[in-house]
Each structure stands twice: as C-alpha cells, then as structure tokens.
Amino acid sequence: xxxxxxxxxxxxxxxxxSAEALKLTxxxxxxxxWEIVPTYDAKCLVAYLMSLDQSHPLKExxxxxxxxxxxxxxxxxxxxxxxxxxxxxx
Numbered sequence: 001x002x003x004x005x006x007x008x009x010x011x012x013x014x015x016x017x018s019a020e021a022l023k024l025t026x027x028x029x030x031x032x033x034w035e036i037v038p039t040y041d042a043k044c045l046v047a048y049l050m051s052l053d054q055s056h057p058l059k060e061x062x063x064x065x066x067x068x069x070x071x072x073x074x075x076x077x078x079x080x081x082x083x084x085x086x087x088x089x090x
Contacts, residue, residue, distance in 0.1 A: 007042035010034050 013035050021035040
C-alpha cells in the first residue's frame, strides 16, 4: 500500500510537540526539532471514513461466529439398517 505522504507535512517544533504529531522511529523519524503532522485533508478523510454506516453486514466478510454444526447422524450399531447394505435389485 502506498505511503500517501501528501497527507502529512513536516514542520518545525515550536515549543512543545503537537498532540497530533506522529511518533515515528528509525529511518522514518524526522530530524531533531521537526515533527510529522497530518494535513487538513488527512483529518477530513479520517472523519469521512469514520462517519460511514457500518451497521449492516457485508457479504464479503465472513462472520467471526462459528457456523452452526450440521446434525451428525447417530452412530450405527451392528445389525441396524445404517450398516446393512441394501438388497441387490432383482
């Protein structure tokens, strides 16, 4: 998936870090004195996605609940019709 870097901007830290600043580490971390914050468009996108109605089930998504087990046949006992082969046709 692409990084969508255009949804973020690098800005100088003025006083304290922004509450919205990303906490990046390693090679993705900004230089000392800089922070990465979401743009207005990024905030709007998140607000839109969170506003979508998710109250209906999706056909593509499998339910997390286990499927009801089908009724299994009772174990056959010796001499019962389940274990006796049918008579040959005449």
